Amino acid sequence: MSLELLPTYIEKIEELLANDLQLNELAAEIEDTFMPEHVAILLEAFPIKPRLSLWALLSADYQQNIFLEMKNESRQMLLNAMDDDACLPLFDKLDANSLIELTEDLSDRFIEYAVTKMTAKQREYLKKAQDYSEDEVGRWQSFDEKRISQKLKVAAAKKVCAKNLLPLTEVIYVVDNNTQLLGEIPINKLLLLDGDTPLASVEYQDVQALEASKDIDESIDEVILSGKSALPIVDENGYLTGRLDLHSAYKYKDQQKDNQLMQSAGLSEEEDLFASVWLSSKNRAIWLGINLVTAFLASWFIGLFEATLQQVVALAVLMPVVASMGGISGSQTLTLIIRGLALGQISDANRQAIVKKELKVGAINGMLWATVIGIITFYWFENPMLSVTICIAILGNILVASLSGVWIPWILNKFNIDPALSGAVILTTVTDIFGFIAFLGCGTLLLL
Incomplete structure (x- = not known):
């Protein structure tokens, strides 16, 4: 709520x-x-x-x-x-x-x-x-499990349970003198036992334990599917070292989903909505560069038909570059905004500040990659006006993509349409149409 x-x-x-x-x-x-x-x-x-x-x-x-x-x-x-x-x-x-x-x-x-x-x-x-390494569950174990030696009596175990019983604690773990895990006793069962009963004579439940060196992803799934609030963690000798509870498991799982969402758009999984313009630009520039490589590869294949395309061959060859750069830039902003909307971070009050920030990021990356693409185009086709044409188109398309990445999910959300499902399709259409109009329009004015 x-x-x-x-x-x-x-x-x-x-x-x-x-x-x-x-x-x-x-x-x-x-x-x-x-x-x-x-x-x-x-x-x-x-x-x-x-x-x-x-x-x-x-x-x-x-x-x-x-x-x-x-x-x-x-x-x-x-x-x-x-x-x-x-x-x-x-x-x-x-x-x-x-x-x-x-x-x-x-x-x-x-x-x-x-x-x-x-x-x-x-x-x-x-x-x-x-x-333990970051990939092992031992790295992320908590050390708040309730344990007690089998040498003690039930009364002592009840006193342990009465002190600072933490959330998601439904059992106590019974260990020997070397802290080797012997089994577990449900707390509700323990409370019904006579205080003078030695723990050694109580029947323990079999315990499902995780080895500390086990992969964290597998361990999280095991905890979630176990039907228990937590699972104990033991070392290679079976000695109890800690536990992993459901709260920690689901928290880690949610972080993974958020990271995958951000990484799918080439964003840092930890990017703040109002991270500095330079930091945001740096995070996104890497993926824009990777996308540029694939875009020029597509252009190279189109260029194989150069002899048949006559005067407009250069424009046809470079069109995928313009469309692709706008698309990837817009999808980065789109992903960040969709996450912000889902978390309730974006409202009428801060929308303009976000638009300004994204425009600045778009301007920096637009100028950077427009320059890089312009230089490559000049050496490829030896035509300075063609380089100017594509520079203008790239800069304009990335700026439009930044604006679209904010406004499209915002408008869709206002009409109760899920932007995660339809935002990317609309964004791609907008950036493709604007990119082609800008590129071919400038080409018509400057080259023909």
Whole structure:
């Protein structure tokens, strides 16, 4: 339900910022209304200055919880915009799991500070997790499982369960003196047993355990399909080291889906909606370059028929390049906007800011690749006017693609049409038609 409220709060915040009104009361209301993961999405809907204004009004504990839920690029934007005195409290008293998730692209000084602020036990857990690669489930295990030695009695086990029983804990794990996993006892069954009963005499359930070196993707699927809230993790000797619960499994699964969606359009999976223009341009330029190679390959095949195409041969050969560059540029923007709409980050209040940002990105990449293509065209055909023609067409088509990538999903969403299903088809049509008109129109004026 709270996700549905995000667009309303975005508009409220924009209105208060535009009129220089205080956000204090709204910030307190946000803390009462939203989970930290929802506020991480909410903050990403704003450029960095208003984002910092709202951030400064949130409580310290709430800030840390939000920070842990942010994408890497959003975290980096925040850290780069604040001085160290404001940043360091975000790394106080982290547990091993949280720090493991944060270490990607994080400055060494923050990691070192966080380690010094951890308890000795959490530092031990961190070292244990770092012994595994990012592809192994041991890297991502949590260390909050309930375990108890078989030497104790049921009464002792009940006391363990009574202290800080964490969510998604439905069993306790029974271990021997060397922490080798022997089995599990459901907590609801344990509570019915006589307190003087030795655990060694209780019948344990067989346990479905994951080996710490197992592939993380396979482990996640196993947890989800197990019908249990969590599965224990053991090392190669069968010693209990931690567990993987359903919350962590689904969170990882959702991140994978989001990453695949972004990567399918050649975008960084962690790209912030208001990432810097230069960073966004760099992320997308690589894939535009890859697309350029395939586009020129198609043009080369068309060029095999050069003898039959007479005066318009060069235009015919280069037409796929114009259409393809517009299509890939537009699809990058389209994917980013569709994700923003799905998360409720985009509203009337911030639409214009997004349009301006995407136009700047389009202008930078348009000028870059128009120049590259113009140079290649000149050396290929030795015709300077043809190079000018394709430069104009490429720049114009990438700018139109950037605008279309924002407006097409926005308009479709307004008419309750799923932009994920139809946005790409409409975008391709728009960029193809504009690209061909721009290219052939300029060619007619400048070459014939």
